[in-house]
Structures are given as C-alpha cells and as structure tokens.
Amino acid sequence: MQPMLGVDIGTTSTKVVLYDANGQVAASANHGYPLYQDLPGMAEEEPAAIFKAVLTGIQAVLPQAKQPIGGISFSAAMHSLILLDDAHQPLTRMYTWADNRAKAAADRLRALPQAHQLYLNTGTPLRPMTPLAKLAWLAETKPNLLAKARWVVDIKSYVIDQLTGQLVMDYSIANATGLFNLQHFDWDPLALKLAHIQAEQLPRLVDTTAQVIGLKSALATKWQLNPQTPLIVGASDGCLSNLGVNAIEPGVAALTIGTSGAIRVVTDQPQLDPHGRLFCYYLAPHRWVIGGPVNNGGNVLKWVRDTFFDGASYATITQLASQVPAGSHGLLMHPYLNGERAPLWNADARGAYFGLTAQHTRADLSRAALEGIGFNLVQVAKLVQQLTGPFKSLQATGGFANSATWRQLLADIFATPLVIPDSFESSCLGAAVLGWVSLDQVTDLTAVAQLVGHEQIVTPDSSAVATYQRLYPLYQELTTAYQPLFGKLAALMTKKD
Template sequence: MNCFVGVDVGTTNVKALAMPADLSQILAHASAPLTTLNPEPGYAEQDPAEIWAAFVQVIAEVSRELAVNGHTITHVAFCTAMHSVVPMNADGSSIGNAILWSDNRAEAQAKALRTTQAELGKAIYTQTGTPLHPMIPLCKLAWMREHDPRTLRRTARFGSIKEFLWYKLTGEFEIDFSIATATGLFDESKREWSNQAMDFAGVRADQLSAPVPTTYQRSYQTRPETAGTGLLSGVSLVIGASDGCLANLGAGAIKAGTATLTIGTSGAIRQTVRKPLRDAEVRLFCYYLDEGYYVVGGPTNNGGNVLEWVTEKLTQQDTDAVLAEAETIAPGSNGLLFLPYLQGERAPLWDASVRGAYLHVDWQHTRAHFVRSALEGVLFNLLSINELLTDKTGPARVIHANGGFAQSDFWVQMLADMAGIPVRLNASNESGSMGAILLTLKATGVVKTLDEAAERVAFGKTFQPDLTRFKQYQTDFKRWEAALRKL
C-alpha cells in the first residue's frame, strides 16, 4: 500500500505519522524528544544536529515499520514550529544553535518597533501579518546585528529549522509561504521579502531562502549523508506549512465559525479565513496556509508549561495527581485568580517582560485551589485572545481542541464550560502531522480544495458545556479581565 508521511517538528518532539491516501488508518507512528538549551536568562536554543538526528530516527522507524508490512512511502510532508533562526554556511551546515520562538533576547528590538519606530513597525506588520515581538526572526536578526555582528557577517544563509532540514534533504534553500509569513520579513501580498523589514534586520535577500507555495514538491534523491532515513530515491517531499496553520487543517477547522484551540508547551486560538486580516492594534497574527486560506489568531507563551510548573515546582506531584487534585475544587477556585504569565507573553499583551501572579489569595485557599486556578488562568487568557479574534471573524460556534491538554477530559470540559460552546476532539491528537498529510492530498490532486481535505478528518469525543458552570465562569472571567486591565 502506498502511504503519506506527515512529519511534525515541534519544540519538545519530532513526530512522524504514516497513513494511506484514504486516511483509513494509522500505519506507523514514531516520536523522538528534543532538548531546549537556556545558556542565559531569556535565551532558548536547540542544537540543529540533534534536530536532524531526531528527524532521521523517526523517519527510519516509520520506514522500517511500513516496509515490514509491505507498505511504501510515496510522499513526506513537513509541519514545523515557527519563528526559529538557524545561521548557516553556504553548504547548509549550521554555524550555531537554532534560536527558538520562545527566546526573548530581542525584547529591546521588538519594543523599538512598537514605540520609537512605531510607524515602521506598523508598516512591517501590515506587509507581513506578524505581530512585533522578540519571537520573530525580524527582531532576532536585528538583535544579532547589534550584539553579534561577527555571526551576522559570517553567515551565508539565515533560515528556519524547516529550511535547515529541507536543505539537508534536497540541497536547496527554499521556504514555504506559511513559515515565511511568520518571520516578520515577508511581504505576503507581493510574495517576496520586504525591503523595509530586511533593512531593519540587517540582512539581504540573497541570505534568505527562495519562497515557494506550501504544496511545493521536490523529488528526494538518496545521498550518503541522508541514507539513514530509509527513504528511497523518488519519494516526493512536500514542503508543507507551519505548525499553527496545519493544526487548524488537521483539526478540520477550515469553515467559518470553527475555532481551533491548541495547548502544548505554549498555546494558541485560531480561525481560518479566506483573505488576509490585519488588526489595527497589531495584536493578532495572520499566516498563509494555502491560496485562499489564511489562519488568524493569537498565541500565548503560557500553556502546558504552566501545568509543568505546577507539577514540578508548586506541588512536586505527577500530572495525573495534580489534575485529580484540581478536580476536587469547584469552578472559580473560591475567588482565587491566576495570571499565567510565567514566561512573558505574546497575545494579548505582547510584552516579554510581564510576569504571572496569584490574586485574591485567602486563608481558605488550599494547594488544590492554587492548582485549579492555574489551569483556569491558562484558559481565561486564551479566551481573552478569542475576544480579539471574534471582533474580526465573528463568534465561534464550536472549538476543535488539540495538543497535550486534550488528553485531559477534565481540562477540556473546563474549556467547554468557560466558552459556553461545544468542544470537539479529533480521533487522532496528531493534528500537525495530520494537517501535513491533508495538505499532501491537495498537492497530489487527490482533493481539489482544503475544504474537501478537511472533510476527511475523523472526530472523537465532543464535550458539551454545563450552562450553570458557564454562568459562574462568565462572572469569574469579568473579574479576571479586570485584573488584567490593571496589569
């Protein structure tokens, strides 16, 4: 049986999923962990060699499993995290570590585009659809120009993690429109690099990759340095899109009125629209998925990392025990509020220096209250982003939930109760890999549109809101928003 493989390169793992073109079953699956390095406060990096090794490992595992069962890989498509920067030599080898989306070293450069150079910042946002924050390569490169000019001069090419992997496999420096729109350097309407943005960043167009559509394909040819993947010459490589955009597609959230809420290490809430949108206050992103499909929304730095903090630092219990403890407390945590800004924030504040807080702490509050309030704070923050989104797209009638948090029925039910609308899970929680496979269906002509591709998504459980809890949470949300305004 011929099959498609979707590869999802995230912050914590590289994963691969293999399915036939009819998506009738998962034929193989593999995962390998990644290590994030924090050499200085506010820094977040990964070793490109480790990322490549993890990619080779998962592709090789999937290839072996498929071969044993008589299946053949015909296409491999890529879903990768956004906003990374890898400095590379002309031969595609890395000069240093990959700087990740969560790296905040470029805070001053982002602030300048919001204050002293606000006119330029607004013009760049209008061109690119990327909010101005230390996460974006535009600001990371500007930081490098000011603080590490030697690396800037030595670097022949600046690319993302996807571009690093793509060059390893193809020998070409190419970037899909989706990842490009997340750099802050790409003029989306012209489909070319922005001169204004490049001037601010201190880079030239010949140091950046050639932009191509998300359905773009190249034929893989085996070379000694890539033989460990197990891929055969002639396999079609589909360049794919960003993780946020493909999470929407993989969740089947393509039509109006359908939102996707993802909580992994970080989180986001998004909707798919048919034409680019811009927010006058530069608070929402708008990224390219495919021709006539754009994903608009807002990301948060603080998602599953808050649960990790609660388990490792606050309670020193395992995750299941922490969630069970939170479930013993009534909605609203007896008035305790949590602002979940443990690692700065993107939407809705776009302030890398902000930090979290518990508010209205009372003698009656126990550790379990603090745990539940932390989980509620993460969702309140995402729903505050959703309010900004609703002003642009109209209200959502259903939320498709994915990411690590979707493995907790308790936390997903909390979301349904807070939002007051149904929350639906996919049959598979691997929405990024699934989205890459669905995009492959479009690239190969199996389907004509992404709407048609999304109709093939299988769903699991749907969580209906408890209206009594919804009313309680509406009151709590107003209190939480008032606290946020004071912040």
Template sequence: MEVRRGRVFAQMNTDAQIVIAIDIGTTSTKTLAVDLNGRILGSHSIEYPLHTPIQGHAEQDPDVICEAVMDSVGHVTKKVADAIKCVSFSSANHSLILLDANGVPLTPSITWADLRSAAQAERLIKDGSGLSIYSRTGTPIHPMSPLVKLVWMREARPDLFESAHYFVGIKEYVLNKLFGILLMDHSIASATGLLNLATLSWDEEALMVAGIREDQLPRLVPSTERMVGLKKQAADRMGLAADTPFIVGAQDGVLANLGIGAVEEGVLAVTIGTSGAVRTTVKQPAFDAQGKLFCYALTDDHWIVGGPSNNGAIVARWIADRLYPGKSIDEVLPLAAAVPPGSNGLLFLPLLSGERAPFWDAEAKGVMFGLTLAHKEADMLRAALEGVLFQITAIVSLMKQAGQRTSEVRASGGFARSILWCQMLADMLGVPVRVPESVESSGLGAAQLGLYAMDGCKGPLLRWKEQEGSLYEPDLANHALYQKILPLYLSLYDRLKEPMREISMLQHTSVG
C-alpha cells in the same frame, strides 16, 4: 545526549499506500505513517533538549534536530518503504539560524521562546514602524519574530551578523541537509515578519529594518511545492528511495487546523501543548487594527488568523511539580476538578514565560491573586488551569472584535486528553468543544496537505471525514460566572503591567 524514543505501531498494513508526515516540534520530532483514509498506522518520536542556560535564552542544536528527523523517519519506514506515496513536513515557527556560505550553522537555532530581542521589539512598537510592517506581513511585533531577532542580532552580535551568508529557520536547515537546496514555504515565511502577504514576496521595508538582503533568504515556494532528489546518505538513513516525492509542507499551527478539520469560517481550533494557540480559517489575509492577531498562510485560498500564548500545559506542569512533587499531572487533575469554578476566589495570571497574545508583553510575570489562609493547594492548582484558559478566552475575544465569529471549537494538543480542561474551555467560551479521536493534528494536517499537493492541488484540501471524538457542551451557569470573572482577570494584568516591568529591571540590575 540522551533522547527518549517512541515506538512504531505493530499493525502496519503494507498493501495500501501511505503518507509519511514529519512534525518538527520544539521538544521533539514525531513521524507518522498515515493511510489514505486518515488512519495513523505507525509513529515514532525522538525528543531533544531546549537549552536555556540564561533567563531569556532558548536555543537548540539544529544538527541534533536534523538527526532526529532522519532517525524518526527511518524507524517508521522499516515495514512500509514500498508503500510510500509521499513525505510531507510540519514544523514549528519563528526559529532563526545564521549560516555561512557552505550552509554551516554560525549560531544555534534560536527558537520562538527566546526573549533576548525584547528591547528591539518594544522600540519597533513605539516608533510605529512595527505596526506598519505588521499591516503587510501579518506577524505581530514580538521577540518570537525572526524579524525582531534579526534586528537584535545585528545590534548585539554584529560579528556574527556580518559573517552570515544566509538566514533560515529549522525546517529550511533540515531541507538543505536532505536536498542541498534553500527553500522556504509561504506558510513558514508568513510567520517571519518579512513576507508581504499581498504579493507573497519579501517585504522591502521589513528587509531594510532587519538589515538583510533578499538573496540572503531562502527561495519562496508554496506549501505544496514538490521536491525530489533526496541525498543518498539521507535516503539510506531514512529508509527511502532517492526519488521519493517530498512536499515542503507548512507550519504546525496552520496544519493543526487542517488536521482537525477546522478549515471553515466560524470553526475555531484551540491547541494547547507546551504553549497554546487559537486559530480560525479565512479566505484571504485579514489583520486587526492593534496588530495583536497573526495572519499566516496555508494555501492560496486558506489563511489562518489567530493568536498564540506562551503559557499552556507548561504552567500546569510547573504548579503541579511545586504543589505535589513526585506526582504526575494525571494524578493531580482530579484534585482541581473537586474545586468549584472560580477557584474559591483565586485568580492566577499564568504568565511564567512572558506572553504573546493577548498582551504581547515579554516582561509579563505570573501572579497568584486573592490568596487567604483558607486556600488550599487544590484551589491554586485549579486557578492555574483556569488562568491558561482565561488567556485563550481573551484571544477569542480579540478575534471577535476583529470580526471573526465562533460557532464551534475543536481542541487538540495534550490538554485535549483532559476531560476537566475541555469542559472548562466549553464553559468559558460558551460554545461546544469537540475533541477528535486523534490529537496528532499537525501531523495529520501535513499528511492531507501532502495528498492535496500530489493531486496537483485540484482535489479537496480536507481529505477525511470528521472524526466522532468527544463533544463537550457548555454549562451555562459556569459560563455566566466566567464572563463576570474575565474582565477582573484582564484588569489585573493592566494594573500590574508596570510593576512587572519594574521588577524585571530590578532583576536585570541585580544580575548585571
């Protein structure tokens, strides 16, 4: 398999102590070397494929990801092995891997983007058990959830399900490879749909619905849990001493908040990479009556409430490829900037991968609405960009309805490098949008969590002063226009929801 590797920065100061932050993402693993002042001294990334052989399937090879983790760390530690204070993890959510008694995978890593459990999710919602489980676990009922994946696996592949000894996610698989232990931190566990947030233990009803036992799941630990005893082979591959302290870490979403300093109530973090998310920090678990917002753990005193969107920068890449083949995103964004807000009367529902928040509809489809002979490619491009941000704005509206206030937005992810998108976001939300100097938010969050854990969880969680970065003030006239468009945008989905399902049924029938 061919992978693309990043590079290690040459300016490595080996005199000061550093933290190694490993960020296991959906499309790549990136390792950062971060000094105690929050400066990124070096990095290395390794990409790997997401296998989608059939519509609705989204899987990865867990061993390929494990190799990427060890190799990316090894590239970064070459010059700094003696200066490492600890290693800390960030990881994507919602993956599921079935293991045999020896820890050997029986399945690929089934990722958050896999939609094969859509029917099971709909059933749990309709019979009311889903909302009951959500009210204790904080994970919305959707095919992304490992709980729902387990129900599907039990029904669709009973042979595999019955032969499995353990059910884990990708970070747990990697940790088992490195240390020979099965642990799951509270943060990752809180996104499985199986963890009772009040007791921080596995939820009995959720386990019963999933059809599994507590002893088939990893041992629960805080995100600040310290591990030692790295296997010799892994230590050699990673250029680390076997007694190097490892911090189990947390999920990438909650760490993104920490990485950009959004750990105070009222400060909203918006991350848009391939997918997107909106998150804010609260002091104790919080839920919404409709079961549409997640609540995930960071530490005992920091909980993250928000909503994820399936459709982020992947939408921009998709439409740019089709309208402007051969050109990069950077080349075509100026064309969208020349189109006025509202895209000359075009609306685009960017629901190309189904949708999580705010609709939680795996059968949702993309729609370009309002097309006339007068529209040009640039109008459609801008409508797609606006559609992604309308989804984000709708999630923010849900959060306001649930009592979460917004005073400032901090942006991260690939979209934060775009002046156009950041200004559009400020205009839509009507509040300032700040972009830190570094957009490596999850990795920087993992580094801070690692230092917090090494200090016995007694020092500050937020370690570094706020970066200056860029500040985008909202254009109030544009904000007023977007406020008028948003209800129309949302009503368009409501009116087309059933036709979207009907066309999915027709497609499934024709494929069958």
C-alpha cells in the same frame, strides 16, 4: 491515496507519523532534543540534534509501510532562525520562538514611525519571537557573526536542505518571520533593511504544496526509497494544526494547549488587527490563519506540579482540581509565568494569584491555574472574534485534550461546545493532507473531514458558565491594572541584579 509520512519538527521533539492509503495512522515515532537556556532569555537548540531526530523518526516508521509511500510532508515550529555559512553549515544554534533576548531590539522596531506599516505588510506582530527582531538584535550585538552568514534559514529549510541539498522556504513559515510581504508573496524590502540582510541570503520561496525532488542517494538507499520520492515542503505547525483538526471553515476555531497555547481561525483572505495584536499567516490559496499565541499553557501546570506536588502525575493534579467548584472558591490566577505574547505582548508580564485566603488548598491553586490559562485564552479569542465573527465551535488539540477536567473547564469558560477529534498529532495529519493535495490524490483541504475520525463533543455546563461569566470581567480588570506594574517590577529587578 498512497501512504504518506507527516513530519512535525516541534520545539521540544519531532513527531513522525505514517498514514496508510486510507489516511489512518499506521505507525508513529517521537524523538526529543535539549533546549539550551544557559543565559537569561536564551532558548536555543542544536540543528544537528533536530536533524538526527528527523532521521531517526523516519527510519523508525518507514519499515512499517505496507506499500510504497507517496511522499514525505513537513510541518515545523514557527519563528526559528539559523545562520549558515557558504557550505550550508550552521554558524549558530537554532534560535527558537521562545528566545527572548531580542526584546530591546523589538521595542526599538515598535517605536519606529514605520512600525504599523511593517505589521500591515507582514501580518506578524513586532515581537522578540520573530526572526526579524532576532536579526536586528544580532546586528546590534554580534555584527561580525551576522556578516559571516551566507544564508538565513529556519529549521525546516535546514532539514530539507540536509535531505536534498536544496534551500527552500514555504510561504507559511516565511509569513511568520516578519520578513515576508503577504500582499506581494515576496520578501519585504523594509523588513530586510531593518534586519540588516539581503533577499539573496534567504531561501527560495515556494507554496506550501511545493515538491522538492532529489533525496540524497545515501538516504534513499538506507530507507529503500526511490530518490525521486517527493518531499512536500508543507507549512507551519500552527496552521497545519488547524487543518489537522478540521478547523478550516468559518466560525470553527482551533484551541491548542501544549507547552504554550493558541487560538486560530481560518479565513479566505488576510485580515489584520488594527492594533497589531494578532498574527495573519498563510496556509494555502484562499486559506489564511488568524490568531494569537500565548506563552503560558501546559508549562504553567508543570510549574504547579513541580512547586506544589513534588512531581505528582498530571492526572492526580487535574483529578484534585475537578473536585473544586468553578471559580476555585474565589481564587483567580494570572498565568504569566513566562512573560506573554497575545493578548498582552509583554515580555515583562508576571504571574499572580489574587484572592488567596488561609482556607485555600493546593487543589484550589491547581484549579485556579487551569482557569487562568483558560481566561487568558478567552481574552485572545475575543480579539480574534472582532475580526472573524463569533465561534460556533472549538476544535481542541494538544495535550490538554486528553484530560476530561480540562476539556469540561474550557468548554465552560468559553461557553462554547468543545470538539475533540480522534486525529492523532494534528500538525502531522495537516502536513499529510497537504501532501495528498500536492500529489493530486485528494481534491482539496476539505478532505481532512473524512480523516479526523470520531469526534467527542463536550457541552458547556450552564451553572459553571454563569460563574465564569461573573468572574471574567474581574479577571480582565485585574489584567488591566497589572499591566503598568510589570515594567516597574522588571526595572527594579534589573537594577537589583
């Protein structure tokens, strides 16, 4: 293999990893950018700031390559949306998946008679996160702005266009827009009509291993690269995270907890939830990722830190939580501090502690929060298993995998062995593997098994498993009881405001 750059354009930062000819990490860089949340529901970022982070990251790691690189392969967060003018300049900031202002538009889409057919066409739940919902919202609230848009793109399409002058979008990112027909591998006419755009406004569709040739000469000179160095378009970060932790075989699920979280399993053909609660996204030929995303992951632990611990380190908090027995002395937490996608798909969802007594401490509150995140992900996992069958192992990725307390707690809550690969930045590694496949330097995606490195296996503790299996039905019962109350509370607060 030739060295490969894996570039992961994330929600809060861009990671760039240089892999050497043996697939080992040779260098890495990580550059962040601001998230603008000036209005209720807003979650926007500046495309120029993200592009600068990409350039800075590539510039930082390239000089450490000991031989010419084979290519630059990309991963990116799903559901991003940018409107461009004729000159390919942004008319808007980037709307991220977390921007919730399209809630009313999404509600109206779900109320349409064609709503379920639209989900079956696209594999994407009809929710505010999607570009489809955001375009419908813009058509209602800012029709003049939408009318000015010559191009409707995602952040990866924008970055590759800035690097090469070519607008393309891979099937994986397109699949997550809500505008892509997963049966026909083309834009869906019904979705386009509801989004108030034309197919001609969207980038050219390509496979995830497609190469874009023609790096702009100024960048090629600056980076001392051949202008013909291929840029591999790559896929979405969630799909590539599965690949990067070697969770691409039947029964092997990827469990991710970063700021948010997800459960994902790879199958050989599309599988759709009859109730539209799970996504089905393309990764590569005969590789489809089935799963559900949650809004509430590490951001809940951050809230615990900021609220109860005055900014103490996460290590301190998890160490305290480790001293509390499974079940947190009878305290349950529903972690819906940021609304929720799967399993509730309810932007009005709110968090709650249940079972509080005067004897509970900050340590109990902390452990209950970690357990609540886990229980919520178990609810998602059970939906996935209805389609794909039971899990034989969970491949762990995300910041939580660095904590022994979190690792053991999740193995116990899932009652399933938790496997932690040594692979660094799983989405970057997944992008790199796609790059090597594109260049015919590995035969197929299964080559990742030789690249993820040593794996640690966390075995469930039978005593803790028994406790969690007694508590989980109560957690579910409370979830069901809370659901009709979320909307009532939201309506009261809206009226008050």
